[in-house]
Amino acid sequence: xxxxxxxxxLLAATGLVALSTLMSPLKAEAQTSANLxxxxxxxxxxxxxxTADLVSLIMQHVYEPLYTFDAQWGVKPMLAADMPxxxxxxxxxxxxxxxxxxxxxxxxxxxxxxxASLKRWLEMTPRGKSLSKSITxxxxxxxxxxxxxxxxxxxxxxxxxxxxxxxxxxxxKESIANPLVEFIGTGPYKFRERKPDQYxxxxxxxxxxxRSEAASGYAGKREAKIDELRFIPVPxxxxxxxxxxxxxxxxxxxxxxxxxxxVSGSGNASGVLTMPYGFPYFPTNTKQxxxxxxxxxxxxxxxxxxxxxxxAGFGDPKFFSLAAEHFPKGSPFFSDAGKDKYSKGDAAGxxxxxxxxxxxxxxxxILNSKQYDFHHRMALVMAEQLKAAGFAVxxxxxxxxxxxxxRADPAAWDIYITHSAFLPEPMLSPPQLGDGAPGWWKTxxxxxxxxAFNAEPDAAKRGQLWGKVQQVVYDEVPYIxxxxxxxxxxxxxxxxxxxxxxxxxxxxxxxxK
Amino acid sequence: MWDFFWRRLTGLIVVMALVAxxxxxxxxxxxxxxxxxxxxxxxxxxxxAALRAVYGLDQPVLVQFGLWLKEILKGNLGQSIFLxxxxxxxxxxxxxxxxFLALFSVLIAALIGIPAGIVSAVWRxxxxxxxxxxxxxxxxxxxxxxxxxLFIQFFAVKWHLFPVAGYGDPGxxxxxxxxxxxxxATVLGLVNSAxxxxxxxxxxxxxxSEDFIRTARSKGLAEGVVIWRHAFGNALIPVITVVGLTAAxxxxxxxxxxxxxxxxxxxxxxxxxxxxxDYPVIQGALIVVAAIxxxxxxxxxxxxxxxxxxxxxx
Numbered sequence: 003x004x005x006x007x008x009x010x011x012l013l014a015a016t017g018l019v020a021l022s023t024l025m026s027p028l029k030a031e032a033q034t035s036a037n038l039x040x041x042x043x044x045x046x047x048x049x050x051x052x053t054a055d056l057v058s059l060i061m062q063h064v065y066e067p068l069y070t071f072d073a074q075w076g077v078k079p080m081l082a083a084d085m086p087x088x089x090x091x092x093x094x095x096x097x098x099x100x101x102x103x104x105x106x107x108x109x110x111x112x113x114x115x116x117x118a119s120l121k122r123w124l125e126m127t128p129r130g131k132s133l134s135k136s137i138t139x140x141x142x143x144x145x146x147x148x149x150x151x152x153x154x155x156x157x158x159x160x161x162x163x164x165x166x167x168x169x170x171x172x173x174x175k176e177s178i179a180n181p182l183v184e185f186i187g188t189g190p191y192k193f194r195e196r197k198p199d200q201y202x203x204x205x206x207x208x209x210x211x212x213r214s215e216a217a218s219g220y221a222g223k224r225e226a227k228i229d230e231l232r233f234i235p236v237p238x239x240x241x242x243x244x245x246x247x248x249x250x251x252x253x254x255x256x257x258x259x260x261x262x263x264x265v266s267g268s269g270n271a272s273g274v275l276t277m278p279y280g281f282p283y284f285p286t287n288t289k290q291x292x293x294x295x296x297x298x299x300x301x302x303x304x305x306x307x308x309x310x311x312x313x314a315g316f317g318d319p320k321f322f323s324l325a326a327e328h329f330p331k332g333s334p335f336f337s338d339a340g341k342d343k344y345s346k347g348d349a350a351g352x353x354x355x356x357x358x359x360x361x362x363x364x365x366x367x368i369l370n371s372k373q374y375d376f377h378h379r380m381a382l383v384m385a386e387q388l389k390a391a392g393f394a395v396x397x398x399x400x401x402x403x404x405x406x407x408x409r410a411d412p413a414a415w416d417i418y419i420t421h422s423a424f425l426p427e428p429m430l431s432p433p434q435l436g437d438g439a440p441g442w443w444k445t446x447x448x449x450x451x452x453x454a455f456n457a458e459p460d461a462a463k464r465g466q467l468w469g470k471v472q473q474v475v476y477d478e479v480p481y482i483x484x485x486x487x488x489x490x491x492x493x494x495x496x497x498x499x500x501x502x503x504x505x506x507x508x509x510x511x512x513x514x515k
Numbered sequence: 516m517w518d519f520f521w522r523r524l525t526g527l528i529v530v531m532a533l534v535a536x537x538x539x540x541x542x543x544x545x546x547x548x549x550x551x552x553x554x555x556x557x558x559x560x561x562x563x564a565a566l567r568a569v570y571g572l573d574q575p576v577l578v579q580f581g582l583w584l585k586e587i588l589k590g591n592l593g594q595s596i597f598l599x600x601x602x603x604x605x606x607x608x609x610x611x612x613x614x615f616l617a618l619f620s621v622l623i624a625a626l627i628g629i630p631a632g633i634v635s636a637v638w639r640x641x642x643x644x645x646x647x648x649x650x651x652x653x654x655x656x657x658x659x660x661x662x663x664x665l666f667i668q669f670f671a672v673k674w675h676l677f678p679v680a681g682y683g684d685p686g687x688x689x690x691x692x693x694x695x696x697x698x699x700a701t702v703l704g705l706v707n708s709a710x711x712x713x714x715x716x717x718x719x720x721x722x723x724s725e726d727f728i729r730t731a732r733s734k735g736l737a738e739g740v741v742i743w744r745h746a747f748g749n750a751l752i753p754v755i756t757v758v759g760l761t762a763a764x765x766x767x768x769x770x771x772x773x774x775x776x777x778x779x780x781x782x783x784x785x786x787x788x789x790x791x792x793d794y795p796v797i798q799g800a801l802i803v804v805a806a807i808x809x810x811x812x813x814x815x816x817x818x819x820x821x822x823x824x825x826x827x828x829x
Contacts, residue, residue: 035684043787045553045597053555128557168557181599195685198598198608199779199787203685236680236777237787240664245679245777248672373790403547403792410551410560422556433556 034513035230036497039242039254043199043235048182049169050126055423058166059255059505060233062220063204064106065171065187068097068116069164070220073501075333075426077160078221080213081111081172081188083146086160092459095150095159096143104209105174106185106192113142118175120148120163126180127168132436133159155459161427166220166505190226190509202233217510219503227499227512246271246492252513254492255506258375259321265492274493276502278323278330278424278486282315282380285420285434285481289442290412292366297359299479302366302417304355305391306384307347308484314383315376315487322487328428328472330486334461335428337469340476352391365394369409369418373402377419380484384417409440423504424486428468429456434481435471443480523816527809534805535587539580542797548572549596549792570596572794583798592799597791602799605784612682613780616696616703616773617765623704624711625758631708632715632754636723637742647712655709659702663775666698680777699776703769707761714757718750725749752819759815763808 040059045052049061070080079085083098103111117140124134138151150159163170174186185193190212191204206226215222234251236242242254243261247268257265262273286293286302293299312322326344329335366388370381378399385395398415400408408414418440422431433439435452451474455467475481493500499511550566551558567573571582586593592602635647671679683692722728723746731741770782777783781800788796 037684045791046599052553053557128554128559128562131559131562168555197685197779198600198605199783200682201685232685234681234777237783238680238774238777241667241680241775241777244664244667244672248667248675248679250671250679250681401547401790403549403552403790404545406551407546407548410563420556431556438559439556 033229035232036228036252036513038231038233039236039245039251040233041256042237047185049171050123053168055167055505058169060202062166062505062507063191064185064189064193065173066189067164067170069160071164071426072221073219077164092155093152097148099146101146103188103211105188106207107174111188112145113148115175116148116172117142118178119172122178123170129162129168133162155457157459157464158427158429165430190224191231199235204231224509226509231508252494252497257490257492259317259490262490271492271494274491274502275488276504277488279489279504280421280423281486282421282484283432283481284417285441286479287412287416287441288480291416292364293416295359297355298361301352301355303343303479303482304346304348305352305387307387308345311380311383312485315380322485324485328483334465335468337472339469339473343476349391356392363394365396366416367396367398369398369405369415371400371402371405381419432481441480445478447474519820523813527813530809531806535802538798538801539583542794543576547792552791593795595793595796597793602795605796606800606803609779609781609784612778615693616700616780617762619696619700620703620707620765621758621762623700624707624761627708628711629715632712633719635716636719651709651712654705659706660771660775662702663772666702670698682779699772699778703772711757714753718753719746722746722750752823755815755818759811763811766807
């Protein structure tokens with residue numbers, strides 16, 4: 003009997019231990035944790051291995067660039083101590099690195115880390131590779147200075163170094179490997195754990211050395227006010243909406259615009275607009291098929307009513323804006339050039355151009371994907387506008403992976419629907435401004451306008467020269483920029499200090515109880 | 516019994532060989548290029564070609580198939596292009612939520628479906644039968660994503676009883692992780708209970724009209740004993756089949772439900788892999804799912820043989 007009682011006690015004790023193991027967290031909870039619902043799983047955590055925005059969005063908290071953008075999209079120093087000293091010919095950049103900046107492994111950042119990171123960026127990323135053709139040398143000058151020598155003038159160099167997409171983040175030289183296995187940067191958060199399709203966890207870096215300037219955009223003082231950031235992939239947009247309403251998430255990225263009223267009316271969260279977030283654009287196939295004829299491309303441009311197209315894509319004028327200019331007022335690149343050709347919606351004029359071009363009725367194939375709902379909705383309206391102007395139209399609806407493959411084949415499409423994030427420097431997007439991008443636009447007028455623009459180091463003069471490039475885009479229609487659109491995010495009332503930018507950041511953001 | 520087992524095992528190997536071939540070639544038939552997707556808009560044709568070469572995608576398809584098959588036979592499912600980790604590891608990381616979701620869904624489906632089917636058969640044609648049949652039809656036809664969103668709306672957003680989505684915070688204990696499965700398992704259980712109800716009802720009706728049931732009743736046995744011991748025991752085989760098949764399907768990943776509830780399971784992994792054209796993951800996951808499906812079928816067949824000596828004799 004006594005043995006039986008002892009055995010029961012033993013069983014009960016074992017049960018309690020097992021239960022407490024099941025119930026108790028495996029590690030101590032951080033003091034404050036933010037659950038951030040993202041649109042999916044990041045392709046990688048190496049910001050140089052992928053140009054995907056999601057990778058940059060997360061890893062910009064871990065890695066910092068030499069330069070970054072402020073709220074007005076001006077380039078400002080981050081790990082660099084100040085703006086670079088440039089030689090008179092604009093081909094040599096001397097950059098001092100801030101002293102006393104700690105890497106996440108405790109060592110102080112030095113020029114060798116910067117040189118090793120930038121070399122990796124030049125070798126690995128599409129923008130870096132393109133820029134590397136102009137780099138004569140990149141070297142450390144002492145412990146906290148580097149020098150970049152160019153073979154030709156590259157006025158967009160600092161913007162390239164600042165852009166979070168395909169990110170020139172500075173990493174500890176000893177962590178550099180392919181693929182990266184350690185993520186050691188200088189940012190206000192350090193990497194703790196990734197469970198694919200569950201979360202990426204970053205934790206506050208206590209040794210962070212902040213800048214002293216006031217915060218503005220991505221520039222200035224950064225402070226980790228939340229102890230732990232959890233980036234959670236939630237691919238279903240409705241689930242992100244319900245999650246922010248239920249209080250499970252503190253931030254939900256890229257919500258459907260129709261959820262705005264629901265989120266803002268809920269009382270425990272609000273909808274936040276980032277405007278401009280990006281722009282839809284429609285590249286044309288200038289190499290093969292009917293669109294290779296300039297007059298037919300011009301007819302396409304004349305037939306479009308961008309307001310109807312954007313309304314179909316985004317539902318409410320609050321979420322888009324018509325914009326003939328490729329850069330907003332206040333930007334050095336603002337220009338009215340070509341405005342008279344924007345959003346004409348002139349079916350009769352387009353018909354006349356088609357007649358002049360002797361258009362033979364070959365169907366125009368509009369390649370689009372339902373994976374981005376707004377792409378497909380815009381394609382539907384575009385097709386009707388083109389039909390009204392006398393075009394024969396076929397809608398090729400495919401998944402995004404197929405579109406990405408098919409657009410590389412000049413025999414497979416005439417127009418495709420895509421979008422880009424708003425970027426502050428013309429040479430960053432769209433890729434059609436470069437060579438070899440789908441559409442294969444290459445004409446003497448393009449080369450002349452872009453050569454002059456890219457050879458000019460003076461910022462004010464570059465602004466004027468951009469107007470000439472914009473005019474050529476309107477004249478030759480290698481792509482049509484539809485206008486601007488906003489992104490809607492959901493923000494819990496607990497989250498304070500969030501400043502909307504295209505790559506959401508969570509330093510300087512706090513959580514109230 | 517052993518002879519029966521070996522015969523079924525040989526069939527299983529043939530099925531798996533066919534599955535492997537089909538999976539590989541169907542995956543490659545779909546247009547799309549994982550390298551172009553990985554590198555994004557700014558990538559040049561040369562960058563894309565270089566990445567394709569890294570993963571052997573520049574080789575002729577038959578060569579790729581041969582290499583893949585060789586690795587499969589060694590037990591290596593390959594390396595994920597997107598996740599940059601072995602496919603086996605990616606599957607293991609997602610096995611827990613999928614396993615528990617399948618288990619709880621089948622339990623809920625069986626707990627609803629079997630009693631409902633029995634009640635419906637015993638009171639055939641009565642009001643209760645009509646109600647159960649109507650509810651079974653309804654639950655079979657409700658889309659799981661819609662029911663999922665409805666559950667989220669009420670049980671998570673309005674009443675805060677369960678989490679909306681996910682599988683627990685980092686370091687969450689097992690019970691907390693399992694709490695995240697309550698809503699999706701209930702949705703799947705409800706949707707899948709319809710088939711079990713219909714099969715149980717049909718099977719019970721067949722058995723209840725047999726002579727030995729009449730004999731049992733004429734011997735004066737209590738109705739409960741007749742139904743539970745004599746009728747239900749004999750009606751079990753089709754019910755085991757349908758429960759087994761439901762379990763096998765769910766282990767393959769309840770794709771829609773996992774997506775709606777943001778569960779990091781195998782279904783979610785397969786959907787993401789298809790969208791990213793992560794060939795090794797698609798192929799590896801489908802092979803493993805097919806193997807589990809076939810194995811569960813084998814187990815169901817063995818249970819038949821155990822429950823019913825006539826199956827062994829055949």
